[in-house]
Amino acid sequence: MDMPRILDAISSPADLKVLDNDELAILAREIRQEIVATTSVTGGHVASSLGAVDIIVALESLLDMPRDRVVFDVGHQAYAHKLLTGRREAFKTLRTYGGISGFTKPHESPYDVHYSGHASDSLSIATGLAKARQLKGTDEKVVALIGDASLAGGMAFEALNYMGNEQLPLVIILNDNEMSISRNVGALMKHLGNLRANSHYREAREGLQAAMEQGGPAARGLLGFGKNMKESLKQMVIPHTMIYESLGIVCTHPVDGHNIAELRDILSLVLEMDGPALVHVVTRKGEGYEPARQDPERFHGTGPYDIATGKAVKKPAKAPSYTEVFGAALADEAARDKDVVAITAAMTGGTGLKDFAAEFPERFVDVGIAEEQAIGMAAGLASGGKKPVVALYSTFMQRAVDQLIIDCALPDANVVLAFDRAGLVGDDGPTHHGVFDMVYSRMVPNVRVLAPSDEAELVHALHTALSLPGPVTLRYPRGEAEGACLPDAPELLEVGKARVVREGGDAALLAFGRMVGCARAAADLLAAEGIECRVVDMRWVKPLDEEAIAAAAATGLVVTVEEGVIAGGAGQGVLEVLARLGAQVPAITLGIPDQFVGQGPVGRLFADLGLDAEGIAAAVRAKLK
Ligand SMILES: Cc1ncc(C[n+]2csc(CCOP(=O)(O)OP(=O)(O)O)c2C)c(N)n1
Ligand SMILES: CC(=O)[C@@H](O)[C@H](O)COP(=O)(O)O
Numbered sequence: 034m035d036m037p038r039i040l041d042a043i044s045s046p047a048d049l050k051v052l053d054n055d056e057l058a059i060l061a062r063e064i065r066q067e068i069v070a071t072t073s074v075t076g077g078h079v080a081s082s083l084g085a086v087d088i089i090v091a092l093e094s095l096l097d098m099p100r101d102r103v104v105f106d107v108g109h110q111a112y113a114h115k116l117l118t119g120r121r122e123a124f125k126t127l128r129t130y131g132g133i134s135g136f137t138k139p140h141e142s143p144y145d146v147h148y149s150g151h152a153s154d155s156l157s158i159a160t161g162l163a164k165a166r167q168l169k170g171t172d173e174k175v176v177a178l179i180g181d182a183s184l185a186g187g188m189a190f191e192a193l194n195y196m197g198n199e200q201l202p203l204v205i206i207l208n209d210n211e212m213s214i215s216r217n218v219g220a221l222m223k224h225l226g227n228l229r230a231n232s233h234y235r236e237a238r239e240g241l242q243a244a245m246e247q248g249g250p251a252a253r254g255l256l257g258f259g260k261n262m263k264e265s266l267k268q269m270v271i272p273h274t275m276i277y278e279s280l281g282i283v284c285t286h287p288v289d290g291h292n293i294a295e296l297r298d299i300l301s302l303v304l305e306m307d308g309p310a311l312v313h314v315v316t317r318k319g320e321g322y323e324p325a326r327q328d329p330e331r332f333h334g335t336g337p338y339d340i341a342t343g344k345a346v347k348k349p350a351k352a353p354s355y356t357e358v359f360g361a362a363l364a365d366e367a368a369r370d371k372d373v374v375a376i377t378a379a380m381t382g383g384t385g386l387k388d389f390a391a392e393f394p395e396r397f398v399d400v401g402i403a404e405e406q407a408i409g410m411a412a413g414l415a416s417g418g419k420k421p422v423v424a425l426y427s428t429f430m431q432r433a434v435d436q437l438i439i440d441c442a443l444p445d446a447n448v449v450l451a452f453d454r455a456g457l458v459g460d461d462g463p464t465h466h467g468v469f470d471m472v473y474s475r476m477v478p479n480v481r482v483l484a485p486s487d488e489a490e491l492v493h494a495l496h497t498a499l500s501l502p503g504p505v506t507l508r509y510p511r512g513e514a515e516g517a518c519l520p521d522a523p524e525l526l527e528v529g530k531a532r533v534v535r536e537g538g539d540a541a542l543l544a545f546g547r548m549v550g551c552a553r554a555a556a557d558l559l560a561a562e563g564i565e566c567r568v569v570d571m572r573w574v575k576p577l578d579e580e581a582i583a584a585a586a587a588t589g590l591v592v593t594v595e596e597g598v599i600a601g602g603a604g605q606g607v608l609e610v611l612a613r614l615g616a617q618v619p620a621i622t623l624g625i626p627d628q629f630v631g632q633g634p635v636g637r638l639f640a641d642l643g644l645d646a647e648g649i650a651a652a653v654r655a656k657l658k
């Protein structure tokens with residue numbers, strides 16, 4: 034008979050209070066097994082979640098939740114938190130359509146503080162919670178759990194700057210595993226490495242005492258614990274070089290993040306402080322599951338896999354991914370033009386730039402999780418005579434809209450912004466769908482916007498973007514491309530010119546990006562009923578092809594189809610042109626309505642939104658009736 038699991042008796046963190054350190058360690062093992070069992074079927078962020086299990090178990094055993102608040106940065110490490118906060122049964126539905134989210138989600142649980150998914154925001158949210166606590170005069174604990182790579186994001190630094198000055202009572206747990214998605218980069222990463230290497234600084238207790246005696250209220254709060262607590266401080270040291278200390282944040286020496294007893298000792302001390310404290314915790318990504326330990330990058334975010342071998346379980350692809358096509362095309366461009374420089378923000382693999390980085394290391398830049406830096410730096414490179422191509426996920430580019438407007442568009446800088454994961458991404462859900470980029474690109478003067486409809490068009494679009502003066506954005510979706518034949522050589526696309534891909538006189542479907550394929554399939558369905566639709570691959574979101582729009586109006590019905598929000602999107606651009614032309618024609622704008630889109634297979638989400646062939650055909654049918 035199987036031994037009953039401790040995990041099965043946990044319905045909230047309050048149930049952890051009766052467990053001792055050994056039992057908590059057993060629980061942590063059970064949680065890891067549960068994470069592996071579930072994600073082997075659903076996929077998910079395995080390595081980060083496994084690495085953070087002990088921290089979460091230790092922390093939540095000490096808190097009074099949900100009164101005490103824990104803010105998870107990115108939230109990709111929060112699976113243990115989900116399992117401890119009443120979602121053990123629901124965990125099987127992780128990242129599935131209608132199931133629980135892969136990130137923290139306040140609408141899912143009162144134990145979740147914010148919609149996580151984007152990096153480096155946790156400290157700002159924690160400062161807000163701590164400020165609210167001050168204003169209310171309450172005493173709930175506020176804790177943020179943030180990774181070493183996310184800590185380097187600009188937003189996190191802004192929060193450190195604020196909390197140090199205000200001496201806000203909150204605890205930062207820095208989960209340092211030396212990894213971002215791939216190996217972490219940057220000077221802060223080196224600084225943390227020095228701290229890990231010098232943890233013999235433990236002896237420097239006198240230094241710690243002196244620092245605290247001269248320090249602000251945070252440090253004094255720590256000293257005010259009384260004799261016993263001070264004794265425990267023998268275990269704690271501030272290395273002289275810890276930069277956070279200079280900002281007024283008390284810091285601990287590196288702590289073993291897989292030792293629950295040690296974690297609980299230190300956390301119980303810092304949770305009593307009345308100012309900001311940072312606990313430097315060292316963990317291993319993928320801890321407890323060997324394939325993830327060996328290859329944490331692949332297990333950062335994975336699809337289903339075989340537990341025994343760790344091998345991915347997936348259908349063979351019929352076509353390369355858009356990402357792969359982009360990466361190869363950019364390397365070809367760089368081989369032809371020595372001025373091309375590629376920039377990414379911690380997404381070298383995700384944006385298909387690994388080969389580029391290997392081939393042209395001196396022309397490859399990874400700025401870390403720092404999208405604003407990526408775009409700002411691109412503007413500087415352009416000003417210095419280079420041709421920067423910044424490859425970002427559409428959703429993360431949202432961080433850098435100001436840099437697009439002021440640093441790139443206003444000076445008309447020669448910058449190419451490649452938005453990968455543009456459109457619906459699937460299982461990551463609303464935080465990751467790239468559905469706003471057509472709006473924030475289209476609205477900015479001087480910016481041209483390309484939306485290639487297949488992989489061959491993507492190659493031409495990149496080539497065209499690099500040939501044009503001024504900023505150009507191009508967008509392409511996550512996953513497998515359409516299976517189009519790749520060109521031997523890239524072509525220059527005529528600026529602002531669409532192409533008709535199917536003739537028809539009863540209605541015109543003006544489609545953008547991969548929606549061209551859906552529009553074509555809809556036209557096939559309608560043709561079987563005797564309704565002939567013209568299908569136009571618009572190619573450009575800006576400038577729009579006014580002739581193609583006028584010709585579409587002549588059919589008597591204009592239908593725009595885009596994989597982005599309707600408000601302010603490409604379809605609205607078409608309506609503006611129709612109004613300018615004085616065309617009195619019925620028009621439908623299909624796209625994402627004024628709502629956030631949930632998680633699930635992209636095909637299913639398209640169907641829900643009426644963006645699949647049947648949905649588009651139904652919209653045309655209804656209007657023609
Ligand atoms: C603004 C933003 N940029 C990029 C990402 C993609 N991303 C998700 S997790 C991650 C690495 C996070 O590393 P770290 O914070 O050290 O956590 P770890 O995965 O190592 O636990 C990146 C780059 C993101 N979620 N948000
Ligand atoms: C948590 C996060 O932001 C990334 O790990 C993201 O989930 C990666 O998405 P892709 O799987 O599309 O690369």
Ligand SMILES: [Mg+2]
Nearest residue numbers: 180181182212
């Ligand atoms: Mg990390």
